Every structure is written in structure tokens, then in C-alpha cells.
Amino acid sequence: MNKTRLEAFSDGVIAIIVTIMVLEMKAPEGTSWEIMKPLIPKYISYMLSFLFVAIYWVNHHHLLHTVKRVRSSIMWANINLLFWLSLVPFATAWMGENHFEKTTIVAYAVLALLCGLSFNILQSTICKHYNDSAMLAAVAKGRWRSISAILLYASAIPVALFINTILACSFFFIVSIIWLVPDKHIEAVLNKE
Numbered sequence: 001m002n003k004t005r006l007e008a009f010s011d012g013v014i015a016i017i018v019t020i021m022v023l024e025m026k027a028p029e030g031t032s033w034e035i036m037k038p039l040i041p042k043y044i045s046y047m048l049s050f051l052f053v054a055i056y057w058v059n060h061h062h063l064l065h066t067v068k069r070v071r072s073s074i075m076w077a078n079i080n081l082l083f084w085l086s087l088v089p090f091a092t093a094w095m096g097e098n099h100f101e102k103t104t105i106v107a108y109a110v111l112a113l114l115c116g117l118s119f120n121i122l123q124s125t126i127c128k129h130y131n132d133s134a135m136l137a138a139v140a141k142g143r144w145r146s147i148s149a150i151l152l153y154a155s156a157i158p159v160a161l162f163i164n165t166i167l168a169c170s171f172f173f174i175v176s177i178i179w180l181v182p183d184k185h186i187e188a189v190l191n192k193e
Contacts, residue, residue, distance in 0.1 A: 003070045006078060013082045014057045020089040021049055045096030048172060049088050055179045056085060062182035065190055066135055067126055077125040081118040087111055105165050109156035112172060116149045138185035149175045
């Protein structure tokens with residue numbers, strides 16, 4: 001099977017996710033800057049989640065360039081990732097609406113962890129079908145990012161519960177910085193082909 005349909009479906013789902021998030025943001029009634037103040041947590045939540053989804057889209061796109069042939073296991077691993085990403089608008093709205101209250105940050109961290117694990121599953125599923133040792137070596141060099149993201153998301157849960165919610169939220173930004181640029185090792189192998 002050709003990977004074009006998988007890419008198009010994934011792009012469509014991610015576009016809908018971003019659209020739902022922005023539709024959750026209602027314009028305030030009135031024109032003073034004071035009425036914007038209570039909306040700041042919603043805007044911060046939206047920006048965090050937009051960055052989160054955008055980074056997944058960029059890295060997902062990058063990862064799918066390595067696929068030569070789509071198999072059913074890859075499609076199901078991709079559906080798993082899209083399922084967890086589709087819950088981001090809910091977690092975003094809940095967290096923003098409740099001004100980053102502890103429980104909402106924990107829920108967001110759990111969802112981020114599930115997204116990270118599902119991306120790892122997709123990456124591993126794709127790697128099972130590689131015949132190219134150079135590509136496998138390139139993916140292995142970038143595994144530290146996946147492991148770091150999973151550890152930071154998992155750590156954000158107890159940190160939000162028992163220490164500090166702002167510190168827990170900073171873990172989300174750290175993961176974003178780690179994943180902001182797609183893996184150069186994979187890119188190098190793709191350029192050689």
C-alpha cells in the first residue's frame with residue numbers, strides 16, 4: 001500500500017484537532033483589555049497545545065518519510081497515535097478553563113505521556129519493517145528524545161500533584177524544545193537515498 005493515504009488521513013485528523021482547539025476559544029464580549037485578563041490561561045493553554053500538536057505533526061511527517069511500504073501494523077499504530085492526539089482539545093480546554101488547576105495539569109501530563117508512548121509505538125512498528133541498517137542506526141541515535149519525553153511527562157504527574165504546577169508545566173516546554181527540530185540523523189540517511 002502507498003503511504004500517501006496514510007499521510008493525508010493523518011494530516012486531516014491533525015488539522016481537525018487544531019481547528020477544534022481554536023473553536024473552543026470564544027471571543028470576549030466587550031472591548032476593554034480588562035476583560036481579556038481572565039482569558040489569559042485559555043490562551044496560554046491553547047499556545048502550549050498548538051505547539052504540542054505542531055511538533056507531533058512535524059515529527060510524524062518526518063517519520064513517515066522513512067516508510068517505504070505501509071502495512072496494517074503501521075496503520076493501526078498510526079491510528080493509536082491519532083486517537084490520543086484527538087483528546088488534546090479536551091485537555092486543553094479543561095486546563096485553560098480551570099486556570100491550570102492541579103488535576104487538569106495531571107490529566108494533560110497523562111495524555112502527553114500516552115501521546116509520547118504511542119509515537120514510540122509507531123516509530124518501533126515502522127522500524128520493524130526496515131531492511132536498511134543505516135536507517136535503524138539513525139533512529140536508534142534519536143531514541144534519547146523519546147525516552148526523555150516519556151520520563152519528563154511521567155515526572156510531570158507527581159510534580160503537579162505534590163510539588164508545583166508551574167514546574168510541571170515547564171516539563172511540557174522542555175519536551176517541546178527537545179522535539180522542535182526533527183531528527184537530523186534520519187534526515188541524513190534520507191538525503192543519501
